[in-house]
Amino acid sequence: MKKIKLDPNRINQKIYDRFARSYWEKRQDLKRSLYNEFLEIRPMRKILLPLINEKKSKKKILDLGCGSGQMSAWISKCDPHAKVIGVDASSKMLELAKENYSYLQFEQTFSHKLYFADKYFDIVTSSLMIHYLKDLGPTFKAVSRVLKNHGHFVFSIHHPVGEVLKKNKYGALVLKNYFHQDWYRWKMFPGMNLMSYHHTFETIVEALNKNHFSLLEIIEPRPAKILAKRYPDFYKSSSQNPSFCLLHAVRRPR
Numbered sequence: 001m002k003k004i005k006l007d008p009n010r011i012n013q014k015i016y017d018r019f020a021r022s023y024w025e026k027r028q029d030l031k032r033s034l035y036n037e038f039l040e041i042r043p044m045r046k047i048l049l050p051l052i053n054e055k056k057s058k059k060k061i062l063d064l065g066c067g068s069g070q071m072s073a074w075i076s077k078c079d080p081h082a083k084v085i086g087v088d089a090s091s092k093m094l095e096l097a098k099e100n101y102s103y104l105q106f107e108q109t110f111s112h113k114l115y116f117a118d119k120y121f122d123i124v125t126s127s128l129m130i131h132y133l134k135d136l137g138p139t140f141k142a143v144s145r146v147l148k149n150h151g152h153f154v155f156s157i158h159h160p161v162g163e164v165l166k167k168n169k170y171g172a173l174v175l176k177n178y179f180h181q182d183w184y185r186w187k188m189f190p191g192m193n194l195m196s197y198h199h200t201f202e203t204i205v206e207a208l209n210k211n212h213f214s215l216l217e218i219i220e221p222r223p224a225k226i227l228a229k230r231y232p233d234f235y236k237s238s239s240q241n242p243s244f245c246l247l248h249a250v251r252r253p254r
C-alpha cells in the first residue's frame with residue numbers, strides 16, 4: 001500500500017475545517033444519519049447514562065473529538081452539575097460547537113496533546129474519533145494520565161471487521177485483508193473524503209492494556225426491530241454487517 005508522508009492528524013483537521021458546516025447539516029438530518037443515530041449515539045448514551053448519574057456529583061467529563069458538540073451538550077443536559085469539556089482538532093468544528101452550545105467549554109487540541117492535570121477527569125468519552133489515529137498509543141496514554149483511578153473511558157470506532165468488508169464486482173460482500181494495519185480512504189458524503197486507520201481488535205485491546213486500562217465491555221450495535229418497517233434497507237444491512245463498535249474500559253489504579 002502507498003505510504004503517506006503527511007501527518008494524518010493535520011490532513012483530517014483540514015478536511016473537518018473545510019466541511020464543518022456540511023458535516024453539521026448532515027448530522028441534523030436523521031435520514032442521512034441513520035447509522036450515527038441508531039448504531040452509535042443511542043448505544044453510547046446507554047453506556048454513559050449510568051456513569052453520569054452515579055451518586056458522586058460534579059463529575060468532570062471530557063468529550064474527546066467533540067466535533068460540533070452534540071454529545072457534550074447531551075451530557076451536560078443529563079447532569080447540569082457536571083463539568084463538561086469538549087476538545088477537538090478542528091477550529092471550524094469548534095466554532096459550530098461554541099455557536100450552538102455557548103454555555104459549554106470547548107478547547108482546540110489534538111487527542112494526544114491533552115494539557116489537563118493528571119487524574120482530572122472521571123469520564124473520558126470519544127465518539128467516532130479514535131479511528132483517525134495512526135497510532136493509538138499516544139492518545140490512550142494521554143487519556144490514561146488525565147483519568148482518575150477507576151475512571152471510565154468510553155469510545156466508539158468504525159468496526160474493525162466492517163471496515164474491511166468490501167463489495168466485489170457481483171455486489172457480494174467479501175472480507176478484505178483483516179490484518180492490515182494501515183490507512184484507508186472513505187467518503188462521509190460526496191466531496192468529503194477522509195483517511196482513517198484500520199486497527200484490529202487485538203491492537204486496540206493491547207493498546208488499552210499497555211496504558212493501564214481494563215476492558216469492561218465491547219458493544220457491536222444492531223438496529224432495533226422496530227426500525228425494519230421504517231428503514232428497511234438500513235435495517236437489512238446493519239442487522240447483518242457491523243458498522244460501529246463501542247468499547248468501555250476502566251483506568252486501573254496507579
Ligand SMILES: C[S@@+](CC[C@H](N)C(=O)[O-])C[C@H]1O[C@@H](n2cnc3c(N)ncnc32)[C@H](O)[C@@H]1O
Nearest residue numbers: 016065066067088089090110111127128129132
Ligand atoms: C466523525 S467526527 C465526530 C464528532 C463528534 N464526536 C460527534 O460524534 O458528532 C470526528 C471528529 O474528530 C476530530 N478529530 C479527528 N482526529 C482528531 C485528533 N487527533 N484529535 C482531536 N480531534 C480529532 C475531527 O476534527 C472531528 O470533529
